[in-house]
C-alpha cells in the first residue's frame with residue numbers, strides 16, 4: 318500500500334537501520350547514503366565481526382582468507398568499492414589444479430596450455446567449449462543489472478530482478494538442476510562428473526543437482542580472471558561503513574515491531590549490547606543477514622507476520638581448515654613431494670571422501686617476490702570439508718603440521734531446485750537482502766541486492782512507482798540513452 322511508505326509531504330526519512338555488517342549490510346549502508354543524502358542517520362547493527370562471512374585467520378604472522386576469497390573480474394560493484402576506497406587488487410597467483418577421485422588424480426593441468434586443451438578435447442569432446450560459451454552468455458546477461466541500477470531502476474523481488482536480466486530463462490535456471498541444463502546443452506556426463514562436480518564441491522560444497530543459476534555463478538568463480546583485495550576482502554566492509562558515515566552499533570538485534578504513531582509508520586528495534594538491552598525507532602529497516610532458523614540470526618518479528626511463517630530451507634555447513642604443514646602427497650599418488658606440481662586438488666563426488674578440496678593459499682598481503690611454497694616445504698593449505706576434520710583425517714592429508722585453524726561456516730543455502738526465492742519486501746519499509754543468495758551466493762550477489770534495496774527503499778519512500786519492476790528495460794534503456 319503506497320500510503321504506508323513515505324509521508325505525503327515528501328519529507329525524507331530521519332533514521333534508517335541496517336542489521337548485519339557483512340558485505341551486504343555495509344554495501345547497503347553505502348548505497349543508502351548515496352540515495353538518501355547526508356542528513357539521514359544510518360545505524361548498522363553487528364553482533365559479531367564487521368565482514369561477516371568475509372574474514373581472515375592469522376598463521377605464522379600472515380593473514381589468510383577463511384571465508385569469501387575470490388572476486389570475478391566482471392563483478393563491477395566489488396570493483397567500484399575497491400576503487401572508491403583506495404584499496405588495492407590482489408591477483409590470483411597462478412597454480413596448477415588437479416582432480417582426485419579418492420584413489421588417484423584423474424585430471425591434471427600441465428605447463429602446456431595446448432596440451433591441456435588437447436587432453437580436454439580427447440577426454441570430453443567439445444563439452445568444455447560449450448560450457449565456456451554458456452557461462453559467457455549468462456555473465457553477459459547478468460551484467461545488464463549494472464546498467465539498470467545506474468539508471469535507478471529497482472525490483473521488488475529477486476524473481477523480478479532475474480526476469481529483467483534474462484526473461485524467464487534465469488528464473489527457470491533457479492528451478493532446474495545444473496546437470497539437466499548441461500546435459501541439454503550437450504555437455505557429456507563424464508565432463509559433468511569429472512570437472513563440473515569438483516567445481517561445485519569446492520565452491521558450494523554441494524553436487525551437480527544444485528540449480529543451474531547458482532551452478533553458473535560457481536563456474537564463473539572457476540574462471541581464471543579472479544582477484545581479491547590486498548589486505549583482506551573484509552576491508553571493503555569496514556571501508557564502506559566509514560565512507561557512508563554509518564554508526565556501527567556492536568549489538569544483536571532481537572526483535573522488530575511496526576509502530577504507528579503521529580510520525581507515521583516506524584519500526585522499533587530491540588537490541589542487546591555489552592551493557593544491556595535497549596530499543597530505537599527507525600523509519601526504514603534493512604535486514605542483511607540470513608533469517609533461516611539454522612543460521613541463528615535471532616531476529617523475531619512482533620506485531621505483524623512477514624510473508625512467511627519461518628523462512629523455508631537451511632544453510633549448508635562448510636568447514637574451512639587452514640593448516641600450516643607438509644602436504645602428504647603420497648595420499649594423492651605422489652610419493653616424492655618434489656614431483657607433486659599442484660597448488661589445488663579438487664575432488665569428484667565420491668562416497669566417503671571426507672574433504673571437498675585442499676589448496677595451497679596465499680596470504681592477503683603479497684609482497685612483490687612472493688612464490689608459492691613447494692610441497693616438500695611447509696606451506697599453508699585450506700581444506701574445505703562438510704564436517705570437522707578428525708585428527709586421523711588431518712594425518713591422512715598432512716605428513717605433519719605446525720598449526721591448524723578451523724572455521725565452521727553456515728556458508729551458503731543448501732540448494733534445491735524446488736526451493737522458492739524468499740521475499741525482499743517484508744513490510745512497507747522493511748526489506749530483506751539475503752533472499753538473493755537462494756539464486757546464487759557470492760559477494761557480488763549481496764552487493765547487487767544492496768544496491769537494489771537502497772533504490773527500492775528510496776523509490777518506495779518517495780512513491781516513485783515508475784522506477785520499480787519496469788518491464789522491457791533492455792530496450793527502454795537503449796532509447797533513454
Ligand SMILES: Cc1cc2nc3c(=O)[nH]c(=O)nc-3n(C[C@H](O)[C@H](O)[C@H](O)COP(=O)(O)OP(=O)(O)OC[C@H]3O[C@@H](n4cnc5c(N)ncnc54)[C@H](O)[C@@H]3O)c2cc1C
Nearest residue numbers: 337339340341364365369370384385386387570606759760
Ligand atoms: C568458506 C566460504 C567461501 C566463500 N567464497 C566466496 C568467494 O570466493 N567469492 C564470493 O564471491 N563469495 C564467497 N563466499 C560467499 C560470500 O562470502 C557471501 O555470499 C557473502 O559474504 C555474504 O555476505 P552478507 O553480508 O550477505 O552476509 P554475512 O556476511 O553473513 O553478514 C551477515 C552479518 O549479520 C550479522 N548478524 C546476524 N544476525 C544479527 C543480529 N540479529 N543482529 C546483528 N547482527 C547480526 C552477522 O554477524 C554477520 O556479520 C564464500 C563463503 C564462505 C563461507
Ligand SMILES: CC(C)=CCC/C(C)=C/CC/C(C)=C/CSC[C@H](N)C(=O)O
Nearest residue numbers: 386387388389519520534537538759761
Ligand atoms: C556473481 C557473479 C556473476 C559471479 C561471481 C563468481 C564468483 C566469484 C563465485 C565464487 C563462488 C564461491 C561461493 C566460491 C567459494 S570457494 C572460493 C575459493 N575456491 C576458495 O578456495 O576459497
